[in-house]
């Protein structure tokens with residue numbers, strides 16, 4: 001469905017450039033459910049916006065169903081958003097002056113679907129998210145969980161092939177968050193829609209069939225459920241790496257590693273390195289002398305692979 | 311229509327902003343409407359006030375004043391015509407010969423006498439053939455001759471002849487010396503075939519009627535200026551003696567604003583006979599085919615008639631002054647400026663409010679784009695809301711404008727206009743300078759076109775604001791819009 005190849009996204013010009021993505025490779029299959037995790041500022045939202053055609057890559061290719069989105073005009077991207085993508089946002093982004101039903105109707109208003117059909121579809125969608133009795137409520141009259149369910153119903157209005165959800169549970173307490181997640185999982189399982197879900201909640205990543213970890217604009221881990229047979233990293237290597245990262249926090253991420261620290265990092269890399277995605281391995285390996293920043297990157301990549309059994 | 315419903319919901323929720331924008335536009339267009347209505351009312355008042363006072367049908371008048379060699383100095387008889395060329399002096403003397411009465415002709419010193427003389431002052435007479443000449447000029451529809459003279463009635467005892475040159479004539483000094491009453495009046499001869507080009511026009515008649523259309527019938531008739539009749543205590547139907555002959559008063563007239571302050575109007579032929587000026591006139595009044603032709607026609611006539619002075623109606627109107635004219639000028643300059651500034655300010659406010667609304671709704675508009683709305687649909691949404699505010703502002707503004715105009719009409723301050731006299735300047739025996747004036751009540755008429763204009767302006771303002779806001783919304787990149795923190 002999606003192929004990202006060496007995608008970079010740089011904000012601003014040379015003097016104050018922010019490198020949000022520094023070469024991302026990612027493949028997403030039809031009907032796949034995928035969680036993108038990573039610390040704040042690692043580029044998760046940027047990836048999602050590139051997938052959804054809301055933004056354009058600075059370099060590299062973002063392909064959807066074989067089309068390079070970078071080569072499409074604004075009108076064609078609009079058409080894709082209208083026909084193939086459904087968005088769910090952390091802040092729900094419901095239109096406050098419109099009722100639940102009208103909010104769900106917004107994507108349909110951009111199509112030429114007849115009125116009766118639209119109304120029928122809206123009622124059905126709200127029924128499916130359990131809000132059949134809230135159709136005439138304004139967003140302000142709904143709880144956070146209800147609002148996000150309205151937003152999910154809205155994202156489904158145009159029968160999208162993929163749902164792009166940016167931290168949909170970020171503004172919800174854990175139990176309502178779980179309900180919303182459940183709704184997204186069902187969509188994936190029962191209706192076969194692909195779901196790309198951003199979250200920095202580790203528990204969500206745990207249960208996901210596939211987890212892509214971003215750090216500093218790079219994919220540092222891409223674990224699918226099938227890949228859990230990768231041997232866990234040796235615990236002493238991980239412990240040594242944690243100490244290196246702690247020192248890095250004191251000395252500054254840009255500082256070169258001390259000799260002992262560098263051998264700790266290389267040992268950890270050797271232990272798990274073959275499971276790192278190409279881009280992370282290249283980034284770390286390309287430079288002769290490693291920095292504490294690189295140590296943090298490796299630590300982030302190794303972390304999900306740590307054997308939690310002990 | 312989803313987007314209409316959405317726009318209305320948006321306007322209802324942001325009620326304060328909606329009303330502020332609409333009211334701004336409303337005040338702007340109400341001012342435009344009131345100023346426009348006021349200007350129309352002032353125009354109408356000016357027309358109403360001036361119409362009976364100016365020779366309605368006359369676009370230009372041609373006279374032949376005495377040419378004074380030294381610019382700016384005014385001819386006075388006492389100066390003996392020092393500033394005149396010999397030729398001009400001869401013409402002037404010829405014109406006013408009647409005033410040089412030999413004492414011998416009146417009788418023995420001490421005898422009672424009574425006589426009437428007609429003098430032209432400084433407006434020289436010329437052959438009536440000039441009238442036909444003017445009438446033939448291109449662009450002239452009609453022309454009529456007129457004769458305006460000072461008729462002086464003298465009555466008293468014949469004085470002794472005084473020593474020195476001219477001492478044996480009845481000059482000013484003799485009048486002052488002796489026991490003589492004199493009474494000047496201005497008299498105009500009217501060509502009854504062209505009443506609208508006469509010194510008095512039918513529309514000026516305030517009482518009674520105009521001179522008869524047939525010359526023969528008109529010969530015995532006279533029209534008196536209201537003020538003159540009042541002074542003399544004369545009424546329609548009375549008879550009056552002019553130049554020793556009897557006339558019947560058929561009508562009273564209001565003075566023309568900026569026209570000649572004439573007291574007595576009679577049939578032209580009759581006056582020519584009485585004044586010994588058969589076949590002569592001293593003014594030609596003409597009407598042009600088109601108001602825009604007037605300056606060219608005036609130039610043409612002046613060129614073909616040596617010594618003539620051509621005055622156009624618009625030059626006369628320029629001389630009109632008074633509160634009416636002041637108000638009209640004020641409405642036109644200050645009022646228009648005020649209305650334009652108010653309108654511009656209203657549009658500016660509407661634009662700024664729309665821009666701030668777009669800025670506040672960045673996330674919302676970005677969401678619409680993310681949900682598959684095209685840039686055009688988002689622009690339509692923003693512009694549609696501004697347009698609705700414009701319509702609302704237009705309706706409120708039209709109502710305000712109508713109300714404001716109604717108040718002005720109800721209060722209806724009285725305005726006046728006045729004009730300096732034209733015609734022969736006062737000559738011997740001091741003819742009074744009359745400042746003609748008129749009054750009218752102010753109205754501010756509102757018609758449906760004005761209401762539509764107001765609404766249209768407000769809608770245009772709303773559209774401008776919508777275009778500005780829409781442009782801004784169109785430039786929002788959805789990615790940035792979604793990052794926007796409210």
Ligand SMILES: Nc1ncnc2c1ncn2[C@@H]1O[C@H](COP(=O)(O)OP(=O)(O)O)[C@@H](O)[C@H]1O
Pocket residue numbers: 011012018019020038039040041042043044045046047790793
């Ligand atoms: N419009 C922008 N202009 C400049 N920098 C931006 C912009 N959008 C995002 N960034 C920067 O790009 C990096 C990645 O951002 P983002 O994709 O939002 O990260 P995440 O969603 O993982 O928190 C951050 O450092 C962020 O500050």
Ligand SMILES: [Mg+2]
Pocket residue numbers: 044045046166
């Ligand atoms: Mg984010």
